[in-house]
Amino acid sequence: MLIALNKPFHVLTQFTDRSEPARRTLAEFGLPAQVYPAGRLDYDSEGLLLLTDDGALAHRLTDPRHKQSKTYWVQVEGQPTQSQLAALREGVVLNDGPTRPAQARLLDAPPALWPRVPPVRYRKTVADAWLELIISEGRNRQVRRMTAAVGLPTLRLVRVAIGEVGLDDLKPGQWKQIATPI
Known part of the structure; x- marks a missing residue:
């Protein structure tokens, strides 16, 4: 089952x-x-x-x-640069070693998701953006650590797929x- x-x-x-x-x-x-x-x-x-x-x-x-792929939609603080996205795609060095390369892309608009309770704190002066990250490993808090390593702290993290599911x-x-x- x-x-x-x-x-x-x-x-x-x-x-x-x-x-x-x-x-x-x-x-x-x-x-x-x-x-x-x-x-x-x-x-x-x-x-x-x-x-x-x-x-x-x-x-x-x-x-x-x-190497089962896991797809995440990640709301990050800041506006990602091409070099930050390239770093995620190449693999990021974390304290427990380098990650495998990820697929990373900036989403054109926030995804249609349910409201989070409590909501992510909104700050007028701080930009945020949504990324789609696809990884093939599953270390502890890996996506959060990857985005932080490239200077994009995670605000909200939603896993939307595992493999074909x-x-x-x-x-x-x-x-x-x-x-x-x-």
Whole structure:
């Protein structure tokens, strides 16, 4: 079984939380009991999360050797230059080593997304822009660290696809069972 979930902002990618006060978890979305996340999506990130009951499939989806692409729409602070986009495309050196080259492009307009709660703080004097980044690895907070490394701090991060599986029309908190893409 493979489930696509649109994980809302400020939800943990796990079913329990022992912190005080407890944070929101996947348990509140009525998912089938036997599934677990195939990979992670940060607490402060949103969008597509795949869950499965198949360990081999989870491995194929998450192991970097399979180079499964992950597509993100990233709202960044600042107006990206061609050299910043080129740096993302070539790969960025992070504290845990260089990243693989990414596909990076400036989006012409903000994508049609649901409102985030709470909203990203708007500042009249600071420009922002939206990028589409496609990476084929999944290090901890990788996209945020990549954009910061080129001088473009991330304001909002939404994963819209993993391989051939897209977020489609799922609203935050909604999920559906999908055909296995691999």
